[in-house]
Amino acid sequence: MLTRNSADVIVVGAGVVGAACAYYAARSGLRVAVLDRGPVAGGTTGAGEGNLLVSDKEPGPELELARISGELWRKLSEELPPDIEYEPKGGLVVASDEAGMAALRDFASGQRGAGVTAEEVPADRLRDLEPHLAAGLAGGFHYPQDAQVMPALAAAHLLRAGGERVRLRLGEEVTGLLTGASGEIRGVRTTVGELHAPYVVNAAGTWGGEIARLAHVALPVRPRRGFVLVTEPLPRVVRRKVYAADYVADVASGSAALQTSAVVEGTPAGPVLIGASRERVGYDRTLSPEALRHLAAQAIALFPVLAGIRAMRTYVGFRPYLPDHLPAIGPDPRVPGLLHACGHEGAGIGLAPATGLAIARSLTGGEPPLDIAPFRPERFSPAA
CATH class of the missing domain: 3.30.9.10 (D-Amino Acid Oxidase, subunit A, domain 2)
Structure with a gap:
């Protein structure tokens, strides 16, 4: 049973990334405590538009994370209440001149090789998709895989869907990490008291660097x-x-x-x-x-x-x-028991499900949904 002062894993941050980590960890059978110094979605998540985009990502690890997350969001939209406002409405990227269209063609060509559907739209067909668009545009590309959710409600419903295995502790700031004799994670110290667990997930968004500093490791968020x-x-x-x-x-x-x-x-x-x-x-x-x-x-x-x-x-x-525009996802080898799930910049809502699933698989010894080596958190340390 999840008690007031112990859990299998502590997730620091009740935004959409932390909520996804908690949801998939609970689905894996773990008891999860989610801490946040503010309310659910009180940081970046609550100030987001809810973008679930592949259209703005070049081929590489972030695009792969976005594609997998897009598939997971579609599944989640069938499980979570409809007021998360999931809309698979697609995206339209437009160019004002032929030079812009040439650049979009090159970009889309690379994306197609990575599994993205990108459909060229000539200038005279743009208003078939968007009747109120300005005249005189050179054309664009339609991305049917782009979608949208209402981010704050999506985070709240993910946490609720974790059921009794997820306990929320809001208005409780983490002030320190508890460690054992060998430096391994034993829990956290908060403004309310101590909470014990062998794993801590840093999903603190823009404050992820501060949580990392409590563990005496570098993460330049x-x-x-x-x-x-x-x-x-x-x-x-x-x-x-x-x-x-x-x-x-x-x-x-x-x-x-x-x-x-x-x-x-x-x-x-x-x-x-x-x-x-x-x-x-x-x-x-x-x-x-x-x-x-x-x-x-x-x-x-x-x-x-x-x-x-x-x-x-x-x-x-x-x-x-983060300086290289990739989030930090996965176990931190510098501190046994510490995992990171932060630094997603403006794409956290779209990347949250695959991030949460990767964290849950790391906690339980399962196979991650993609290669998370490019997201390794220690890549910013001087030794790396």
Whole structure:
């Protein structure tokens, strides 16, 4: 039985990645305690758009993680309540000129070899997919595997689906890790007391580096700030997730400066979500009129119908950024019993299921759903 002060595994972080780790660990028969200093989805997850994307990822380990996660999300959508708003609506990436289309063709060609469906859409067919798109675009690519969920509810329902094997301890901050004589994990110390377990999963998002420091290991997770504009409720004027080709370059960039590239999508509830901006400014939550002006202008350039629509609110979030743009997933050989599941930047919602399954398999000695060597957490240590 899961007691108040012991578990088989402790997951630090109640965002969607931590929730997925807890869900798959519980499904594997483990007793899981999930700790968070705030509420469920109170960090990056709650400030996300719910993107489940393959369209923005080049061939490699992250794309493989995204493809497997996409399949798992489809299965989860049949198991979890419908209010997670899972929509397999597809994505549309558009180019403004022929040079942009040539770049999209090259990008899509590589993706197809990695199992992604990418369908070229000529300029005169774009409005068949999105009737309100601007005129004059050179064409685009349709990605039917792209999808969306409501991230906060997805995290909450994953935790609930773990049943009695998952215990939530919210408003409880981890202040230290308990270790044995050989440095192995024995549990955590929190603002409330001690909790004992032989395994700790660091799913703390942008604070993943702080949890790693408690274990005296290096994991250079940094916050990357982003804003999202939310419009008034509308009829479904945007059917898919639509963005311009330069968004892909911004995702892959390591620049600390402000970057904006509009990602526009409708939601079942009616509001249109407009992202995405990126900048490294620490945990500064100050509203950036410059970022919002850029996002609004770029969204109107894609969908002129939005020019007369009111933006009702905006929200800010922090993506957990690692320098090589790959998350840290799996056991940390420097600290026996410590595992990491953080650093997914802006893709954590889309990558959560495969991450959680990989962590659960690592805990139980099973075969991971993919080769997790590229995500090894110790790759940032000086010795590596």
